[in-house]
Amino acid sequence: MKIVHLSSAHPRYDIRIYGKICNSIVGSYNTALVVADNKGNEITDTGIHIYDVGYSRGRLNRMIKTTKEVYKKALELDADVYHLHDPELIPIGLKLKRKGYKIIFDAHEDLPKQLKSKPYLNPLLRKLLPVFFEVYENFAFKKFDALVGATPSITEKLAKINPNSYNINNYPILGELNIGASSDWDAKLNEVCYLGGIAEIRGIKEVIASLTDAPLARLNLAGRFSEAHVESDVKTWDAWQQVNQLGFIDRKEASEVLARSKAGIVTFHEYPNHVDAQPNKMFEYMSAGLPIITSNFPMWEEVVEGNQCGICVDPMDSKAIADAVNYILENKKEAQRMGDNGLRAVNEKYNWATEEKTLFKMYKEVLS
Secondary structure (H helix, E strand, C coil): CEEEEECCCCCCCCHHHHHHHHHHHCCCCEEEEEECCCCCCEECCCCCEEEECCCCCCHHHHHHHHHHHHHHHHHHHCCCEEEECCHHHHHHHHHHHHCCCEEEEEECCCHHHHHCCCCCCCHHHHHHHHHHHHHHHHHHHCCCCEEEECCHHHHHHHHHHCCCEEECCCCCCCCCCHHHCHHHHHHCCCEEEEECCECHHHCHHHHHHHHHHCCCCEEEEECCECCHHHHHHHCCCHHHHHEEEEECCCHHHHHHHHHHCCEEEECCCCCHHHHCCCCHHHHHHHHCCCCEEEECCHHHHHHHCCCCCEEEECCCCHHHHHHHHHHHHHCHHHHHHHHHHHHHHHHHCCCHHHHHHHHHHHHHHHHC
């Protein structure tokens, strides 16, 4: 049986699509991945066929030209199941479905909620587009063979549209990043880290501002700024002198950063798409044995306080973030205890091995 994953927007080595899903199933299914990055075709060491349809510059170009190329390649590959990973591919999912193929849509995010916080949209579009896409999703998702939600809240919403909905959380792969486990605490520096996409609504300004009140701390900042004006602004602050700007880093480099850091930070602002999210980086910090400093959203507090693995703060309060950083740097034993608790929680429940079972169950039921 051939399963082909389709993406017009994600990088070819996306940790959820390639690192977890494709690598989980390649031993059981003929597995291919269609991407659009202009890096060419390849067959990976594990046997995953990656097909590149070429890169289109600009969001609109990608949504029109690239999706057409993805559709052409999908038809050429003639799979048993197509697993879609971007909202802009929903229309080609409907076209493939009309041709008799099995279609799965993977909702990494709640798109209508996400649109409400997109900085590049004007206020009117931020109101109208979520309503439009809510209606469109209700129409399209009923026709697909299965839906996947990356968080329980997304899956709950999807299940109201299509009962063939599966919750597959984006939990970390066991052992991948735990070279930073708290048993190596003496080797760590007075550093905290933020890994992932960098944006104003993800709290980067408050995190950097907090360094003013945490003079002993340095911030390992890994990822790319999505807003040039935010990057240029924060680089004028005195606190920027305490930032190690690392840019985009690979998984091996991420492990090394986690190994030398004493805490992981994820303090997103209170937007609808954040409140109900389960940030991958939160669980990756835990899998590395780091205490975590997170926003005080109820769903996040359930993880952090329920497992006693970190500190929840008001993401808009840079002084509260600084107090959490200082507490972790000044209380070694308590920081180790929180790190150990987080690592234990990942080993017992928040890991990819548990989600992989649901993944195989879904494919078996769709193919049967």
